[in-house]
Structure formats: structure tokens, C-alpha cells
Amino acid sequence: MKDISCKLLVIGAGPGGYVCAIRAGQLGIDTVIVEAGKPGGTCLNVGCIPSKALIHAADEFEKIVQMADGNSPLGISVTAPALDLARTLSWKDGIVSRLNSGVSSLLKKAGVKSVRGWARFRDGKTVEVDTETGTQVIRAETIVIATGSAPVELPFLPFGGRVISSTEALSLSEVPQRLAVVGGGYIGLELGTAFAKMGAKVTIVEALPRVLAQYDAELTRPVVKRLAALGVEVMAGVKAKGLSEEGDALLIETSEGEDARVAADKILVTVGRRPVTEGWGLDEIDLDMAGRFIKIDRQCRTSMRGIFAIGDVTGEPMLAHRAMAQGEMVAEIVAGHKRDWDKRAIPAVCFTDPELVAAGLSPDEAKALGGDIKIGQFPFAANGRAMTKLGEDGFVRVVARADNHLVLGIQAVGQGVSELSAAFGLALEMGARLEDIAGTIHAHPTQGEGFQEAALKALGHALHI
Structure with missing residues (x-):
């Protein structure tokens, strides 16, 4: 197979790559x-996208179940709701x-x-790729x-059989009657909530x-309240130890x-993610590490000239979205542009019910910097659009310096607040002050008005509370 030479080689076609x-x-x-x-x-194939599809399907099914039970405040009733998980997964796929x-x-x-194919370093400028048709050698100026x-x-809960990762959870052929989720982070709660809505005892x-x-x-209190309403049992301060001998329970x-x-038919382990640093020849090149991760500078350069990591x-x-931003920056650096990683905030979203968004510093983090701060918080119980969506439980919160605002x-928690993340990130990147947000006309009726009202509250003159 003829060798390939190029200016730039990217190993990995995930969001960043x-x-x-x-x-x-x-x-x-x-x-x-x-x-x-x-x-x-991972994001597109077995992570962000398919999980959000499953979450949406679970949300819709739960609404119909409520209607069938006669519990819908909207006055809508249906009979005999059913979930065809195979069709759901086909739609997701x-x-x-x-x-x-x-x-x-x-x-x-x-x-x-x-x-x-699978790439492996030969040296800092060359990789070999195991493809279906043989070994392909690629030489690049920059990698x-x-x-x-x-x-x-987990060593005491290896994946296989009843013990599954988030990848297998997104392809189950049927909803498990009993699902134990090990790990109460965002992945575990997102999937646990979805399966609870589809009928599992979680x-x-x-x-x-x-x-x-x-x-x-x-910020998490409304989420915990909703978990209880869905019948999800939360066992905090509890350590998983392994699988029972019969395989029907988590110890x-x-x-x-x-x-x-x-007792569990499936045990979903969601205790975090690890960087993939094995199997692609890291031992053939000499990169400085930061613990388990590859060490990079503000331009995503590694310790070896001509090698970036994102x-x-x-x-x-x-x-x-962090990987995407890094990938775009590195491409422009390779092209000779002057770029640097100078992000004030990377919004984080948790697609639980209700959703969570956090960008920038929390109140405690801001206080730790020293100096006085102002906090403005506006409840969705006072927001007309949230009320019409049955989404009154939650709020928007703004944290600012007391001296210059x-x-x-x-931060926000509430139904659909993930869509406010762009406004939050933009405000922080542009160096907004409370007056900037308060003085921006927000469309009515929208949940975004809560953002403006939170800024007004911090300034001492909220209009709707």
C-alpha cells in the first residue's frame, strides 16, 4: 500500500477531531x-446524540402515561399507552x-x-494504520x-452480562424491570431518569x-425532587461492592x-470516563503527561514539537463543545493564524429532568476569589412561559462582582434551560455586566426573561417578584 504524506494528520474523528x-x-x-x-x-454514536434521543422519547412516553392515568392538568386523556423500544431505537439510530x-x-x-482503521505511532512524524486492506503508513508535518x-x-464490576456501560444502555432490546445505576453524576442521572420514565424501577x-x-x-434540589416523584430511589453515601453470586443483585x-x-436485572456503571491513551503507540513518542491526561499548553501543543492534543x-x-473549540483553534494555528485558548467559560449542561446549566463561577467559587459579590435569582414559578409548559420548578441565577457588576x-435549573446556555456563554465571553443583561430586551413570553429578571434582582429592582 502506497505511503501517504500530508501536512496535517488528525487521529480520531470525534467532535474535536x-x-x-x-x-x-x-x-x-x-x-x-x-x-x-x-x-x-462517542458523542455522536454512543453518547450525546443517542442519549438525548432516548431522553426525549422517555419524556414523551411519560407525558402519555400521565394522561392515561388521568393526571394531566391539561385535560388530555388517552388509553393504553405502550412503548415499542425497538422502534424507538430504530428512530434513534x-x-x-x-x-x-x-x-x-x-x-x-x-x-x-x-x-x-486504528492508528499507531511509529515516531513523532509517522503513524501506521491497520485498515481492512492492510497497513497504511502516513507521514505528516503536524499531528x-x-x-x-x-x-x-470498575474491577469488581467488569462490563459484561448484566453489568453495562452507557454504550450498552443505549441499545438495550427491552426496558429492564429493575435498573441499578452505579454513579450519581450527569450520565447516570440522565439515563436513570429516562429508564424510570419508560417504566423501570431505578x-x-x-x-x-x-x-x-x-x-x-x-441548583440540584429540583432534580432530586423530581427523581423522588418518578419513584427513583437515591442511595447516597453508599459504596458498590460487586455482583451477587446469583447475578441478580448489586452488592x-x-x-x-x-x-x-x-435487586437488579441490569447494572449500569457510570462512574466517569478515562482518556484513551493506550493502543495507539504513546510509548513510541515522548509526551509529558498531566496525571492520566496528555499535558498541553494554551494552544493545545504537547511537549513534542509538531504534535497537538485536543x-x-x-x-x-x-x-x-470544548473539543470542537480546541480543534478549530489548532487548525488555525497550523495555518499560521495567531490563536490562543482564552475562554472565560465553557457551559456545562446536564439533561436531567429538569435540566441544569452552569457557566462560569458558582457562588461559592466566586466568594473564594475574595471580594464581595452580588447574586440575583429569579424563580420560574414567576415566569409565564414556564408556567404554560408546566415547568415552574427551577430558577435562573446570576453571580457578579459587587464593585463593578x-x-x-x-446557572439555571428548569425545563428546557439547556437552550439558554448560548446566552449565558455569550454574556460571559463578552464581559457583560449586570446592567448589560438587565438592559437587553428579552422576548416575551420566554424563559429567557428569567435571565434578565435575575440580573434585575441582583441590581435590586426585579420587576416580577
Whole structure:
């Protein structure tokens, strides 16, 4: 097989990798991208997109179940609701397939050459790819590592059989009657909530004192309340220990130190993700590491000249949009543009019920910097649009400096608040002050009005509370 030479080689076609390759192609850089699986990586194929499809289907089914029970305040009633999970998964897979094709088309449009197979470094300028037709050698002036991450496997709960990762959870042939979720982070709660709505008896097992510990307790309170309403049992301060001999239960240690069992047909392990740093020849090159991750500077350069790294393999936050932004920046740096990583905030969204959004600093983080702060919080119970959507439980919160009113952080919990993340991120990136947000006319009736009202509240003159 004839060797390939190029200016830029991207290893991994996940969100960071394919965006990097597309932007490089647009800038006229001779680019090759290597991917062992389908384009789009974890996010598109077994993560962000299919999970949101399943979550949406679960939301719709739960609404119909409420109507069948005569509990809908909208006065709508139906009979005999049923869920055909096979059709649901077919719909979900159709979305993924369309997006796969879309990414492939965009790469082709940008003039990027795609190579299907597993890449492994020979040296800092050369990789070999195991393809279906043999070994392909690729030499490049610059290489971008975008190998992503994979679910963490617990040694006492190895994946297989009844023990599954988020990947298998998105392809189950039927809804399990009893689902134990090990890990109360955003992945566990998103999927646990969805399966509860589809009829599963869900138990969340979390070793920390509370679920969603990366968010402050006030922000997560509506989510915990909703979990209880859905019949989800949350066991915090509890450690998973393994699978029972019969394989029908999760063994746990309670907060009192006692052994117990959680009956389960499936055990979903969601205790985090690890960077994929093995299997592609890291030992053949000499990269400095930051713990488990590849160490990078503000331009995503590694310790070896001509090698960049982006996305999950470089550390937290492991978010697709962070990887995309890094990929775009690196492509422009390779093209000779002056770029630097100077992000004030990377919004994080948790697609629970209700949804959570956090951008910038939380109140506690802002206080830790020293100096006085102002906090403005506006409840969706006073927002007309939220009320018409039965989404009164939640709020928008703005955190700002007390002296000059510079906005430091914005958080929200509520139905559909993920769509406010763009406004939150923009406000922080533009260096908005409370007066800027308060003085911007927000359309009525929308939940976005809560953002304006939170800023007004911080200034001391909210209009609707």
C-alpha cells in the first residue's frame, strides 16, 4: 500500500477531531483524518446524540402515561399507552446515521482524506494504520491527537452480562424491570431518569453524600425532587461492592457500614470516563503527561514539537463543545493564524429532568476569589412561559462582582434551560455586566426573561417578584 504524506494528520474523528480536520481543509491545508469507528466519535454514536434521543422519547412516553392515568392538568386523556423500544431505537439510530453521513460529507467537502482503521505511532512524524486492506503508513508535518475517552470500568464490576456501560444502555432490546445505576453524576442521572420514565424501577447508588456533586446543592434540589416523584430511589453515601453470586443483585455497603443488596436485572456503571491513551503507540513518542491526561499548553501543543492534543484525552472538562473549540483553534494555528485558548467559560449542561446549566463561577467559587459579590435569582414559578409548559420548578441565577457588576457566573435549573446556555456563554465571553443583561430586551413570553429578571434582582429592582 502506497505511503501517504500530508501536512496535517488528525487521529480520531470525534467532535474535536472532525472539526479540526474540516477547518484545516477549509484553510487549504492538506489534511488526513484517521478513525477506527464511525465519524462523530462517542458523542455522536454512543453518547450525546443517542442519549438525548432516548431522553426525549422517555419524556414523551411519560407525558402519555400521565394522561392515561388521568393526571394531566391539561385535560388530555388517552388509553393504553405502550412503548415499542425497538422502534424507538430504530428512530434513534436513524438520527445517528444521518449525522454520520453529514460529518463524512463535510470532511469530503473540505477536501479531507479519510482513512478507516486504528492508528499507531511509529515516531513523532509517522503513524501506521491497520485498515481492512492492510497497513497504511502516513507521514505528516503536524499531528493532532484526538483519541477521546471511554467509560471507566470498575474491577469488581467488569462490563459484561448484566453489568453495562452507557454504550450498552443505549441499545438495550427491552426496558429492564429493575435498573441499578452505579454513579450519581450527569450520565447516570440522565439515563436513570429516562429508564424510570419508560417504566423501570431505578435505584441510584452514589458513594458521595449527594448526587450531581459537581453542582451546588441549591441548583440540584429540583432534580432530586423530581427523581423522588418518578419513584427513583437515591442511595447516597453508599459504596458498590460487586455482583451477587446469583447475578441478580448489586452488592453494596451502606453509609452505616452494613452490607446490603439492590435487586437488579441490569447494572449500569457510570462512574466517569478515562482518556484513551493506550493502543495507539504513546510509548513510541515522548509526551509529558498531566496525571492520566496528555499535558498541553494554551494552544493545545504537547511537549513534542509538531504534535497537538485536543478533547477528552487532555483532561476536564470532558465536553464535546470544548473539543470542537480546541480543534478549530489548532487548525488555525497550523495555518499560521495567531490563536490562543482564552475562554472565560465553557457551559456545562446536564439533561436531567429538569435540566441544569452552569457557566462560569458558582457562588461559592466566586466568594473564594475574595471580594464581595452580588447574586440575583429569579424563580420560574414567576415566569409565564414556564408556567404554560408546566415547568415552574427551577430558577435562573446570576453571580457578579459587587464593585463593578461584572458577571462571573450564570446557572439555571428548569425545563428546557439547556437552550439558554448560548446566552449565558455569550454574556460571559463578552464581559457583560449586570446592567448589560438587565438592559437587553428579552422576548416575551420566554424563559429567557428569567435571565434578565435575575440580573434585575441582583441590581435590586426585579420587576416580577
